[in-house]
Amino acid sequence: MTDVVEDFDLVVLGGGSGGYAAALRGAQLGLRTAMIEKHKLGGTCLHNGCIPAKALLHAAEIADQARDAQRFGVMATFESIDMPAVQRYKDETVDSLCKGLTGLVKSRNITYIEGEGRLSSATSVDVNGQRIQGRHVLLATGSVPKSLPGLEIDGNRIISSDHALFLDRVPQSA
Incomplete structure (x- = not known):
């Protein structure tokens, strides 16, 4: 099926906060x-x-501060929220941190493999048609949004946390 491509001391399956922290350590x-x-x-x-x-909450906090500025003796006006600009701010924040993290991982000589890995034994992971062998394999597979029984996440009326991050409007209520 797949050939063992490389042999490592540690193979971490998952590059989220738990996975990259383990890989760095x-x-x-x-x-x-x-x-x-x-x-x-x-x-x-x-x-x-x-x-x-947190990037979206920071933008909301700034809007609230602009609305309340006069209370503190600051003359400012609040006109509106430009959601495309807020989304750009959020995306730029995420992109910048992702680039920094990528550079950190690379600088520590961690072999980063992009692809969907599957545990094939207690000491190996299959990814991209290759078998990655390790003396130790750590599973750090992360999370996904989950719905409540009887509620279907439709991305419109019922949204997940993923959907909330990409709204093109400020909702009336939540």
Whole structure:
């Protein structure tokens, strides 16, 4: 089926906050380390969770401060929220952090493999038609949005946290 391409001390399946932290620590301890990620380095926290949510919340906080500025003796006016510009700010924040993380991983000589990995044994992961062997395999597979029983996430009336990060409008209520 697949040939063993490389042999590592540590193979981390998942490049989110748990996975990259483990890979960085493994490299720091002198382990020959590989990290496999099917989406983007940084996982849910960086791309669909904490970081983009905080960027959006920061923009909302600035809007609130502009509305309340006169209370503090600051003469400012609040006109509106430009959602495309807010989305650009969020995306630029995420992209910048992702590039920094990618550079950090590369600088620590961690072999980064982009692709969907599947555990094939206690000591190997298959990815992109190759078998990556490791003395140790760490599973850090992350998270996905989950719905409640009887509710179907349609991306319109019922949205997941992923959908909320890409809204083109400020919702009336949540």
